Structures are given as C-alpha cells and as structure tokens.
C-alpha cells in the first residue's frame with residue numbers, strides 16, 4: 424500500500440508514474456515472500472483455521488487483533504523507548520526488545536514493526552504499509568518413495584510482519600491524499616492524516632487474517648513423495664493467492680473510498 428499525501432498530488436503525472444513503480448515493487452516484494460526454497464519443503468504464509476481443522480497444524484495460542492485509532496503508548500519506563508508504530512494496536516500487544524509489537528490475530532503470530540523511514544527519492548511524499556508472511560521449514564522423511572513422517576507442526580507456524588515506511592518529507596501527521604482520511608466520515612471525525620490512512624492498511628491486514636481461513640495443507644504421511652511435493656506446491660500457490668487478495672482487499676477498502684486514488688481505475692468497484 425503506497426500512499427502519497429496531499430502535497431504529492433501537485434507533482435502530477437510524474438508522481439503518478441512514481442507511485443506505480445512503488446506499487447509494482449510492493450507486489451514484487453509480496454511475491455518474493457511467497458517464494459520458497461525448492462526441494463526441502465518450506466512454507467510461508469499465515470492461517471486462521473477453525474480449531475477443528477487446526478489440530479496439529481498450528482501451535483500458537485489465539486488472541487484478538489489490534490484495534491482502535493491511537494498509537495499504542497507503553498507506560499512508565501518503556502514510554503521513552505517506545506518507537507512509533509502507525510498501525511493501531513490494542514492492549515493485547517506486547518512490545519519486544521526491538522520495539523516491535525507482538526500480538527495474535529486468531530491463530531497467527533503478528534509482529535508490527537516500528538515505523539521505518541526511507542530516503543529513497545521515489546518514496547518522496549509517500550508512505551507505504553506492507554506485510555510479509557514468514558513460515559518455518561516443513562521437513563519430512565520418506566522411505567521407498569512414501570512419506571513416513573512430517574517433522575514439526577503442519578504447516579509450520581506462520582508469522583506475519585507488518586511495517587509502515589515513510590519516505591522523504593512524508594510524515595504521519597501529513598494529510599492523506601486519498602482513500603481513508605478523505606471520506607466524509609473520516610473528515611467529520613478528524614481522521615485525515617497519512618498516519619491514520621496507513622494505520623487502516625495495518626488494520627485491514629489483521630482483519631483479513633482474522634476473517635479468512637488460510638488454505639489447508641493437504642500433504643500427509645502415507646502419500647507418495649510425488650504427491651506430497653504436489654501438495655506443497657498447491658499449498659504455496661494457494662497461500663500466494665491468499666496474499667494477493669489480502670493486499671487487494673486493503674487497497675479497495677482503504678485507497679478506493681472517499682477521494683479515490685488514481686490507480687483505483689484498475690480495480691473499478
């Protein structure tokens with residue numbers, strides 16, 4: 424989710440092209456996240472499976488998602504050290520030593536990184552909030568072409584990392600140029616900042632994770648290695664599709680409302 428704030432609008436077409444580049448880059452980044460080493464089965468992704476389906480699939484403890492519109496402030500000693508995090512968080516989030524917030528969204532471990540700052544020219548007057556899916560290795564043993572054992576949780580536990588990055592001359596307090604922050608409701612509520620807008624992307628991601636069950640992994644002991652590898656391939660493809668839709672869903676609800684972003688014509692509502 425790349426966003427320009429109001430002053431970027433003046434830059435006209437040049438800024439638009441730049442924005443497109445950033446959007447492409449973001450998509451490429453999302454794609455990279457989905458690429459897994461070939462051979463040794465490894466999975467990246469995220470899951471919100473119903474408990475009945477979950478069983479041995481995930482080991483995490485469920486907690487609720489972040490919500491609200493204020494940046495989390497940690498009390499007392501930690502307050503001075505607290506790095507700004509644009510995505511609104513609720514009280515279930517804890518801050519780790521690196522200043523990142525850790526929380527659970529359904530079955531998924533979510534880490535919201537402290538805001539980043541980019542000096543890249545193409546990020547001038549812009550911010551973006553992106554997510555990555557990180558999974559562990561899925562290892563298995565086989566004998567005479569048959570899978571005999573899957574090691575560890577299936578699929579491996581997933582962590583979703585969310586981060587907002589501000590480019591040169593862009594700040595959370597700048598006005599949002601489009602989408603959330605420009606709707607009548609947001610304006611009435613005084614929620615017009617770029618930071619508010621970016622925070623909505625973070626909330627969108629968590630809401631999606633909470634609502635949409637991840638694809639199941641079909642691999643099992645007793646399958647032929649060939650079948651098992653196909654199951655891994657299918658799982659990765661399904662995760663990639665899930666990721667794509669998660670991203671597009673946020674774009675639609677946060678960028679293509681109110682004063683719609685120029686790229687919204689690609690996805691007419």
Ligand SMILES: [Zn+2]
Pocket residue numbers: 424425426602620621624677678
């Ligand atoms: Zn946006």
